[in-house]
Amino acid sequence: MxxxxxxxxxxxxxxxxxxxxxxxxxxxxxxxxxxxxxxxxxxxxxxxxxxxxxxxxxxxxxxxxxxxxxxxxxxxxxxxxxxxxxxxxxxxxxxxxxxxxxxxxxxxxxxxxxxxxxxxxxxxxxxxxxxxxxxxxxxxxxxxxxxxxxxxxxxxxxxxxxxxxxxxxxxxxxxxxxxxxxxxxxxxxxxxxxxxxxxxxxxxxxxxxxxxxxxxxxxxxxxxxxxxxxxxxxxxxxxxxxxxxxxxxxxxxxxxxxxxxxxxxxxxxxxxxxxxxxxxxxxxxGLESLHVRMPRHVENGQAVAEFLETQSKVAKVSYPGLKSDKYHALAEKYLPNGGCGVVSFELKGGRTAAEKFMKNLKLAAIETHVADARTCCLNPATSTHRQLTDEQLEAAGISAGLVRMSCGLEDKNDLIADLKQALESI
Ligand SMILES: Cc1ncc(COP(=O)(O)O)c(C=O)c1O
Missing domain, CATH: 3.40.640.10 (Type I PLP-dependent aspartate aminotransferase-like (Major domain))
Structure with missing residues (x-):
């Protein structure tokens, strides 16, 4: 079997x-x-x-x-x-x-x-x-x-x-x-x-x-x-x-x-x-617990994405698990149990707002990494994707104020509280 x-x-x-x-x-x-x-x-x-x-x-x-x-x-x-x-x-x-x-x-x-x-x-x-x-x-x-x-x-x-x-x-x-x-x-x-x-x-x-x-x-x-x-x-x-x-x-x-x-x-x-x-x-x-960890990453990603979507300082949230997401139908087909814990969102105020917001996060650390047990975040335009021209960034669907947040395995309420206080700082 x-x-x-x-x-x-x-x-x-x-x-x-x-x-x-x-x-x-x-x-x-x-x-x-x-x-x-x-x-x-x-x-x-x-x-x-x-x-x-x-x-x-x-x-x-x-x-x-x-x-x-x-x-x-x-x-x-x-x-x-x-x-x-x-x-x-x-x-x-x-x-x-x-x-x-x-x-x-x-x-x-x-x-x-x-x-x-x-x-x-x-x-x-x-x-x-x-x-x-x-x-x-x-x-x-x-x-x-x-x-x-x-x-x-x-x-x-x-x-x-x-x-x-x-x-x-x-x-x-x-x-x-x-x-x-x-x-x-x-x-x-x-x-x-x-x-x-x-x-x-x-x-x-x-x-x-x-x-x-x-x-x-x-x-x-x-x-x-x-x-x-x-x-x-x-x-x-x-x-x-x-x-x-x-x-x-x-x-x-x-x-x-x-x-x-x-x-x-x-x-x-x-x-x-x-x-x-x-x-x-x-x-x-890591593989021995992958099937236990992935559902928690998805649960946290979904909760964070839903929270961010209600925030006035956030211009846009990309997370295929959101009903409003452009890729939700494809996610339902290919990812019926959810995709991952990574959420991308755009802050009103672009690069400057993104930098201030990330500096004020207490739980989420700024890292060139995703998919870790610990929550981390990054502004791709000033880090991983800095070699791309503005046109290439656009083709890859990335704006200057985009923050990529990788939700870890912490309690989702603590993650949301951290996001709330960082958003208040901008
Ligand atoms: C989707 C994807 N593929 C490939 C890579 C490259 O992997 P590595 O950093 O292990 O070389 C990354 C790194 O972030 C990635 O996110």
Missing amino acids: EQSINTKCVQAGYTPKNGEPRQIPIIQSTTFKYDTSEDMGKLFDLEASGYFYTRLQNPTNDYVAAKIAALEGGTAAMLTSSGQAANFFAIFNICECGSHVVASSSIYGGTFNLISVTLKKMGIDVTFVSPDASEEELNAAFRDNTRAMFGETIANPALTVLDIEKFAKVAHAHNVPLIVDNTFPTPVNCRPIEWGADIVTHSTTKYMDGHGAAVGGVIVDSGKFDWMAHKDMYPGLTTPDESYHGITYAERFGKEGAFITKATAQLMRDLGCIQSPQNAFLLNL
Whole structure:
């Protein structure tokens, strides 16, 4: 019988045998010992499974990755050193110089930068589309060299909700996989693979860790995209990798395993952005209570959003759980149990009012972070998104006076009392 996601949060990924440690062991070792070169050779040829060097793979990471694959309903997963590395690997695993990506414009500033600046320098072009674009408009963004489509389930910090089914339908019509960054809702509140996404990524730094303890990322493969059916479009997966013993990943590992095996054998080998086993252990502690924490984050987010909506000094509140929110209908479809604890709102009086308000908050700290047990807030225009022009800010749905508040696990009445006194100060 398929277990509930609640049980998977606690138990999936690691099943100790008789007499083995109850908690996942931290394999704090860079390397692994073998009796013969032949034994090790089989690992290098990917003929046997096992470990040889932690830059590519480590057992602690694999326990945790297997848990996240189970949570998302994927066939394989890998942990990366950060969410940035996860999104970079997810795209770069199927794109190369000369490729093109279609991405929602409403995404995290760091990912926007990664795609529009760094990938561009590597010869990968991008067309940004509105998350509200019609099917026709989405279709028009595709080119012959488009190899990936990208969006965020709930965008940071604009809190737009991605119409995953629509994006997946258009991507698939062009024989391209849809990559969805599912950081904000986590698989507890939304599983994009069930709606047609092919690859799911996370900054595990956020709710999955949930305690502001360890930076990390994860990539999950749905195992559904048929690379071989579009052989000419994805040569990295469908033709021999001469840098890795001539292996053709899609042939040897099938739809279920090719993507993550290639990302491990090739990208981790060459770029080495692996999560430390120590961080993977901390991440797993967070995952064990993810299903208990997410409903409280949602409860607090909803209460704070409803309070802010009644305040005369607040110009606008974005929270998909609000009936008045532009994305409420999509939230009801994709996030029936709520989305996350992050609320974005605009204060009358712009940047100056936002700065004064945040300075006067006592419980909520100013941090470049979200999705922590402790409530925190940020003015994106002067911090995370300061590299964007005003036009790009507008396209990403961010105004200068926008405050992004990540509601933690405190009592909602204390959070509201803190907001009340800070609003009075402006
Ligand atoms: C939605 C989303 N994706 C990716 C990232 C990048 O993750 P990291 O900071 O772990 O590199 C973030 C960071 O805030 C994020 O919010």
